Amino acid sequence: MTKLIGYARVSTRQQSTDRQQADILAAGVRRDDLYVDHGVSGARASRPHFDRALDALEDGDTLVITTLDRLGRSTQNMLAFAEELRSRGAGLRVLNLGGGDVDTATPMGSMLFTIMAALGQMEHEIKRERVVDSITKRRNAGKDLGGRPRLITDSQIRNASRLVEGGQTAAQVARNLGMSRATYYRRSRVLGPHPEPSSGETLVSDGAN
Template sequence: MSKLIGYARVSTRQQSTDRQEVDILASGVRRDDLYVDQGVSGARASRPQFDRALNALQDGDTLVITTLDRLGRSTQNMLAFAGELRTRGAGLRVLNLGGGDVDTSTPMGSMLFTIMAALGQMEHDIKRERVVDSITKRRQAGKDLGGRPRLVTDSQVRNAQRLVDAGETASAVARDLGMSRATFYRRSRALNLAGD
């Protein structure tokens, strides 16, 4: 008897698979047949729960995912995955494509899957290009790129350096500033070079 096997994935631990899980369970997948990878990049070849989902697939079963990018990032990886589905006699259902099954064992299904994989990789590459372009433009404009705000001011580092020069240990001074000794030395050295 064929069954539905669900797979959900998020790339970071801060993200949630809740929405994916709700959609996959609503499509008819049983909770026991749902495999979830938390904090695992789609670029990784080995994903523990994905591997378990593949091992659970048998002839006639269907793998259910919410979006194609949950499977992987590159067209090459996705084509290898399509080959894996074919050898298992399993199908694929991508919910954001209207929930239709893509039978990768047929020439039409294989072609459709290849096109979807290529479009998924193109979408990923375009997003990455936009991010890089945005960062470059912000840098050129001298704008803040975000990141962690500098909590210790240059003035505080200079004062701390004076304490070290007066005999305090660098470890104690750095600890009082809330930074590592290496960071204190790096900041102090940068200020000395800038002052020259």
């Protein structure tokens, strides 16, 4: 007897699969035949419950998902999964593909799945290019890119300068602070007089902030 196998996934444990599960159950999947991965990225080749869902599929069964990106992030991976399903005699049903319900068991569904997978990959590449372009423009304009805030306080820099004055090398003090020697010198200059590099220490800027 053929049956429907459902699969739902979210990339982080803070996200919920409730909506996906509700849609899949409404499509006729029994709760015992619904597999869910929490906190698993679509970029991972192995997803525990997805693997179990595939193992449960038999000839004539259909895997049901809500959207195409539940299968993976790349066109190659998504089409590979579709081909694996076909080789098992199983189908794929996407509840919201191109605004409607698409079943790859039909010729039209199979063609549309291939087209939409390619478009999804293209959209992902375009978004990535936009992000990279935005970061490059902000960096070239000298704007703050955000990231982790500076954790080393001015007081720590002053204390480090006292250690250098006491005989410790600037390189060692900078390492203890978790920063480069060039960064230490820049920070200490802002705060006032600082020890110059001792004999044998050549100050080479590494561009660190």
